[in-house]
Amino acid sequence: MKVVGFAGFSGSGKTTLVERLIPALRLRGLRVSVVKHAHHRFDIDHEGKDTYRHREAGAFEVVVASDKRLALMREFEVAKRPTVHQLLAELYEGVDWVLVEGFKESDLLKIEVWRASTGKPARYAEDDFITAIATDSPDQLPVPTQLPVLDLNEPDAVVDWLISQGPRFDYDFENVA
Numbered sequence: 001m002k003v004v005g006f007a008g009f010s011g012s013g014k015t016t017l018v019e020r021l022i023p024a025l026r027l028r029g030l031r032v033s034v035v036k037h038a039h040h041r042f043d044i045d046h047e048g049k050d051t052y053r054h055r056e057a058g059a060f061e062v063v064v065a066s067d068k069r070l071a072l073m074r075e076f077e078v079a080k081r082p083t084v085h086q087l088l089a090e091l092y093e094g095v096d097w098v099l100v101e102g103f104k105e106s107d108l109l110k111i112e113v114w115r116a117s118t119g120k121p122a123r124y125a126e127d128d129f130i131t132a133i134a135t136d137s138p139d140q141l142p143v144p145t146q147l148p149v150l151d152l153n154e155p156d157a158v159v160d161w162l163i164s165q166g167p168r169f170d171y172d173f174e175n176v177a
Contacts, residue, residue, distance in 0.1 A: 001088075001091075001093065001095055001096070001097075001098060001170075001171045002096065002097050002098070002162075002166060002169035002170055002171065003088060003097075003098045003100060003108055003109075003169055003171040004097070004098075004099060004100065004108070004109060004110060004111060004162060004169050005084075005100040005101075005102075005103055005104075005106060005108040005109065005110030005111070005129075006018055006099065006100065006101050006102075006110060006111055006113055006134075007102070007103070007104035007110045007111070007112050007113070007123065007127075007130070008104070008112055008113035008114055008120075008123075009118060009120035011115075011118050011120075012113045012114055012115050012118055012120065013113050013115060013134075013136075013152055014101050014102070014113045015101060017113055017134060017152060017158070018034060018099050018101050020155035021099060021155050021158060021159060021162075022034070022099070024155045024156050024158075024159040025096070025097055025159055025162075028159070028163070030096040030097055031094065031095045031096045031097075032095065032096065032097050032098075032099065033091050033092065033095040033097070033098045033099075034098070034099050034100075034101065035084060035087045035088060035091070035098060035099075035100045035101070035103075036100075036101045036102060037084075037100075037101065037102025037103050038102075044071065044073065045073060051064050051071075051073065055073060055075060059075070060074065060075060060077070061073065061074045061075075072090075083106075084100060084103040084106045084108060085176045088100075088171065088173075089173065089176075097162070097169075098171070104123065104127075106129070107129055108129060109129055109131045109168060109169060110127075110129055110130055110131065111130070111131065111132045111133070111134050111150070111158070112124050112127070112130045112132075112133045112134070113134050113135070113152065114133055114134070114135045114137075114141075115135060115136055115137060115152070116135075116137035116140035117136075117137070121142065122141065122142050122143065124143070124145060124147060125142075125143040125145070130147065131147065131148075131165070131168070132147055132148040132149070132150055132161065133145065133147055133148070133149050133150065134150040134151070134152045134158060135149060135150075135151075135152050136151070136152045136153055138151075148161060
């Protein structure tokens with residue numbers, strides 16, 4: 001399993017880039033999973049559905065599956081923020097690439113998504129885990145860098161770079177702190 005993070009401020013284009021990388025990787029015959037960090041409350045269940053009723057009745061976990069899909073919902077009894085490594089451990093081990101959106105403070109290797117138009121600072125100068133920058137404004141990077149600069153609007157080029165760097169992104173479950 002290869003794991004790469006995508007970090008950047010809100011509005012930089014992380015979700016759009018990840019959304020465009022998924023089919024580009026799939027066209028190369030690769031299985032892709034995504035781990036997404038949510039800063040806000042979210043729910044994938046709906047009031048009135050059986051699974052919702054089971055959770056409301058107090059189930060710690062509810063797994064629902066069909067011949068096309070599986071979903072696991074877990075209610076934390078005490079507020080908890082799982083680490084990116086704990087979430088990666090939950091994934092199917094037969095996946096080729098995991099694209100991690102968010103978790104910008106993690107120790108995962110990541111691509112910074114940066115746009116000058118957002119007015120937000122870049123993080124690559126102070127984050128040793130940033131391995132490349134995906135941007136639509138390379139001539140406006142705030143700090144000179146030797147890091148690869150990828151075209152944010154060319155997902156196939158980003159995939160080419162990821163695949164060429166593949167071994168760097170091998171994830172080792174055994175050596176996770």
